[in-house]
Amino acid sequence: MGSCLAERLSHYLELTENEHAALDGIEAQQRHCKRGTILRREQDRARELFVVRSGWLQSHVVLGDGSRQIMRFFFPGDIIGLSSLALDHSPETIVTVSDASVAAFNREKLCDIFENHPRLAALIFTVTMAERVSISDRLASIGRTSARARVASILCEIFARNRVMLKGELSELQLPLTQEDLGDATGLTAVHVNRMMRGLMDDGLIARSGNKVRLVDEKRLASEANFIDRYATIDTSWLPPAR
Amino acid sequence: MGSCLAERLSHYLELTENEHAALDGIEAQQRHCKRGTILRREQDRARELFVVRSGWLQSHVVLGDGSRQIMRFFFPGDIIGLSSLALDHSPETIVTVSDASVAAFNREKLCDIFENHPRLAALIFTVTMAERVSISDRLASIGRTSARARVASILCEIFARNRVMLKGELSELQLPLTQEDLGDATGLTAVHVNRMMRGLMDDGLIARSGNKVRLVDEKRLASEANFIDRYATIDTSWLPPAR
């Protein structure tokens, strides 16, 4: 019943009691959602943020011609909706990819953190900067690498990010994503994702059974994908002292 | 001789004297660079940030096969290097695209802002969130739109972002970018960028003479590009009070 956000941030820094107290209020309202629930639509007025407590989500936009681009997947511990802080209408649609539970909190809470807990604010800032790097990595992947490398890269990212919260080993994972989801995240069609995954299987880089995927040769997979794990550690040395 | 960062932030919010004072120290060391100067290499140890005072810059990565992806262009008033706050080695190379002058400041300064100027910290946070949205827009552009739309989109973005500082009218702009730069930013080859620009010219959407580009029919250009200006206004209503 602790805060998921606190748990996530604790991976990078030991929080003080004061800081814990500030985060405790955040996840008061928890909400359980079935797979496919739309938490927010593009252009919705967005005044609240979410912390993922369990399950996976994604955010996407739909372009003029009906095609969809998935911007990002979200896993337990992730904060959703920071990007709509700057805009008062949401730039993207947010949907659950599996059954999930999220905790909503509003901007005022974040405001309070900036005002009274500078170290916490700076830490959140830093974590979102790591996210930004990871989005940029995806940009390079989509812009400059082959279909095969893109699929390899999204798999690496999913595994790497899930490791942060699960800590330790993780070579097999139940993917609640369809191949169309993977395609919309990598800028490919579902058909082509299918072919690429078959290729990765045939070459012994991954293995599948049902929805489960196992990274058989993660080193080679990461190397083909040009993948770098941005989440393993983050630098907190510059943060102000805790208050 | 005021702070460029202060000027940029003032576009979104009226800064107090205290806040101005905090920003004044930032741009003490100014540095003039010729076009093509590398300010930072991928993997460099990065302890400082930059504010652009004049000129344009870009950040990019080079992939295993030698291809280059430009992550972002930077214009006067932009902060460079925030993404390396989280990592102690730079994820990208930073280069001047034209002659430019930048002011370097170090993390301690930012730390001070978080500690003593919560409103300023929150504002910087908000601006970087707007940037994140803009990066996501590029992701969708590269992932899901045609070459023509991508070129249209990068042009729209360049104009929109330059308008923030220049304020007011801006329909013609001297681009210090080569077509290869545009290609590396949009995930295309220089050759294909050339053809797309010709197409946009022939259809009367843009006009060129030398390096100058003019948006003739910006509305149609933006619509073809699926472009949305994320910088025009940003929401500052949630910020804590100034201190």
Next chain:
DNA sequence: CGACCCCTTGATTAGCCTCAACAACCGTGG
């Protein structure tokens, strides 16, 4: 003036998309 960079255009190739058909696997209701 030559070397280099950048732009431009044409011809050909390759990677990924589209369309299509079918199989496997659900949850639902009869």
Next chain:
DNA sequence: CCACGGTTGTTGAGGCTAATCAAGGGGTCG
């Protein structure tokens, strides 16, 4: 229990977009 529709995965054939390869032109700088 099975029949059913709906969704997802799989595979093949063919087409289109953008890459590649190639050649030439203009501009600029030493």
